[in-house]
Amino acid sequence: xxxxxxxxxxxxxxxxxxxxxxxxxxxxxxxxxxxxxxxxxxxxxxxxxxxxxxxxxxxxxxxxxxxxxxxxxxxxxxxxxxxxxxxxxxxxxxxxxxxxxxxxxxxxxxxxxxxxxxxxxxxxxxxxxxxxxxxxxxxxxxxxxxxxxxxxxxxxxxxxxxxxxxxxxxxxxxxxxxxxxxxxxxxxxxxxxxxx
Amino acid sequence: xxxxxxxxxxxxxxxxxxxxxxxxxxxxxxxxxxxxxxxxxxxxxxxxxxxxxxxxxxxxxxxxxxxxxxxxxxxxxxxxxxxxxxxxxxxxxxxxxxxxxxxxxxxxxxxxxxxxxxxxxxxxxxxxxxxxxxxxxxxxxxxxxxxxxxxxxxxxxxxxxxxxxxxxxxxxxxxxxxxxxxxxxxxxxxxxxxxxxxxxxxxxxxxxxxxxxxxxxxxxxxxxxxxxxxxxxxxxxxxxxxxxxxxxxxxxxxxxxxxxxxxxxxxxxxxxxxxxxxxxxxxxxxxxxxxxxxxxxxxxxxxxxxxxxxxxxxxxxxxxxxxxxxxxxxxxxxxxxxxxxxxxxx
Numbered sequence: 001x002x003x004x005x006x007x008x009x010x011x012x013x014x015x016x017x018x019x020x021x022x023x024x025x026x027x028x029x030x031x032x033x034x035x036x037x038x039x040x041x042x043x044x045x046x047x048x049x050x051x052x053x054x055x056x057x058x059x060x061x062x063x064x065x066x067x068x069x070x071x072x073x074x075x076x077x078x079x080x081x082x083x084x085x086x087x088x089x090x091x092x093x094x095x096x097x098x099x100x101x102x103x104x105x106x107x108x109x110x111x112x113x114x115x116x117x118x119x120x121x122x123x124x125x126x127x128x129x130x131x132x133x134x135x136x137x138x139x140x141x142x143x144x145x146x147x148x149x150x151x152x153x154x155x156x157x158x159x160x161x162x163x164x165x166x167x168x169x170x171x172x173x174x175x176x177x178x179x180x181x182x183x184x185x186x187x188x189x190x191x192x193x194x195x196x
Numbered sequence: 197x198x199x200x201x202x203x204x205x206x207x208x209x210x211x212x213x214x215x216x217x218x219x220x221x222x223x224x225x226x227x228x229x230x231x232x233x234x235x236x237x238x239x240x241x242x243x244x245x246x247x248x249x250x251x252x253x254x255x256x257x258x259x260x261x262x263x264x265x266x267x268x269x270x271x272x273x274x275x276x277x278x279x280x281x282x283x284x285x286x287x288x289x290x291x292x293x294x295x296x297x298x299x300x301x302x303x304x305x306x307x308x309x310x311x312x313x314x315x316x317x318x319x320x321x322x323x324x325x326x327x328x329x330x331x332x333x334x335x336x337x338x339x340x341x342x343x344x345x346x347x348x349x350x351x352x353x354x355x356x357x358x359x360x361x362x363x364x365x366x367x368x369x370x371x372x373x374x375x376x377x378x379x380x381x382x383x384x385x386x387x388x389x390x391x392x393x394x395x396x397x398x399x400x401x402x403x404x405x406x407x408x409x410x411x412x413x414x415x416x417x418x419x420x421x422x423x424x425x426x427x428x429x430x431x432x433x434x435x436x437x438x439x440x441x442x443x444x445x446x447x448x449x450x451x452x453x454x455x456x457x458x459x460x461x462x463x464x465x466x467x468x469x470x471x472x473x474x475x476x477x478x479x480x481x482x483x484x485x486x487x488x489x490x491x492x493x494x495x496x497x498x499x500x501x502x503x504x505x506x507x508x509x510x511x512x513x514x515x516x517x518x519x520x521x522x523x524x525x526x527x528x529x530x531x532x533x534x535x536x537x538x539x540x541x542x
Binding site: 037038039081084085088090091106107109110111189190191192 | 309312313316317329334337340341344345
């Protein structure tokens with residue numbers, strides 16, 4: 001697994017719970033004591049071990065844990081960069097959803113060795129989008145639910161989200177857009193504030 | 197030239213396809229502006245203005261009037277706004293046969309990021325076919341990646357420094373080791389700096405080791421190191437050259453009396469009995485001193501001189517310091533009876 005993914009989970013535990021929680025998780029699941037390097041690639045077993053231990057340590061089901069990670073990725077101030085990169089996907093949430101399959105492709109442009117799930121719009125009926133998510137590690141769909149729910153807020157859209165389970169390695173998420181421009185959302189400027 | 201009506205685009209269609217175009221009269225007057233370009237000069241209506249009153253032409257060089265620009269149709273042009281913000285724009289000019297005017301299409305080249313900040317541009321300001329948004333996305337993503345690499349490099353750099361520090365440190369005493377000593381001496385000699393060098397050998401250390409064991413010996417070495425650290429300055433190099441042998445390098449210190457005094461002070465402090473459990477360890481030290489005035493003396497020569505001076509101290513009965521003098525080797529070669537005990541003095 002790419003270090004960025006492992007680091008994201010590490011930062012989620014550190015920022016949402018506490019640095020001590022991360023230390024305990026690292027000790028219990030035999031992770032690098034100094035944390036993950038974002039630019040290294042780690043064995044997949046490391047990530048699996050970490051998630052399993054985190055479930056017990058934080059007292060959450062796998063689904064809730066993954067969804068919380070998704071929420072964290074889009075909303076926490078320590079990972080603003082990712083939220084910004086996602087907002088390049090469209091001017092409104094509807095526009096973003098319509099081009100959601102670009103998300104992994106764009107990420108691949110920036111970091112060619114970052115493997116991400118493939119995400120596709122597999123059906124649209126009235127205001128409801130069905131999104132298919134395929135990955136070697138099952139469960140990413142729940143991360144995506146957390147991300148989309150928070151991103152909809154970020155855009156100011158009012159939506160209903162539902163993870164509809166997995167079939168043949170494809171997880172399906174349905175998103176009903178009740179109001180694309182329900183509130184002002186959070187502002188987004190194309191140019192980032194001066195880089196440090 | 198025959199005209200195909202299907203290529204006859206109105207301003208609306210052009211605005212959508214090329215939001216940064218200008219339609220010009222044959223004399224270079226601005227007849228129409230695309231919506232994004234209009235946004236760049238919000239405070240100033242540009243319709244009817246001469247192109248060359250709004251822009252300075254950067255490329256091709258040497259063109260001063262619009263009439264001279266005609267032969268550069270279909271060529272790479274570069275403009276810059278005359279008024280601030282002086283954004284640079286890449287462009288190409290073509291004949292607009294339908295209206296008999298000239299079409300100039302502009303785009304942000306390397307000024308993209310600046311322009312977005314200066315003019316508060318958003319996604320709809322760019323045509324969907326324009327790769328500028330992808331470029332912005334990549335610039336931002338790459339900046340993040342680069343930042344991660346930079347931080348990784350910093351961490352590796354500090355780890356490297358720590359590892360080097362370890363490789364140059366004698367783990368028992370915390371003083372420098374032989375490798376570090378060689379480095380320091382090579383550097384001082386290469387730089388032609390003057391310095392003093394004391395070769396110090398602990399006396400009766402073997403007896404401590406033999407009678408009270410290695411742990412006692414280690415303790416004595418640590419106490420002796422503390423004595424040296426206390427007696428010398430921060431800029432001096434203290435090295436454990438091996439076993440019970442130490443070398444002290446004192447940059448800038450070449451005064452004979454000073455070096456002899458320092459050595460004697462060191463020796464008398466080494467002679468203070470060292471408690472170890474229920475026992476007391478008694479040691480002393482012998483020193484050989486030499487100096488370099490930054491001439492052609494090699495490191496090996498200096499060490500050999502200090503060694504000869506040390507040998508002379510041992511010959512004189514230990515517990516004393518001797519300054520190297522040329523011709524010493526012959527003198528000290530003559531065997532002298534060893535005196536018992538640790539006697540101070542030159």
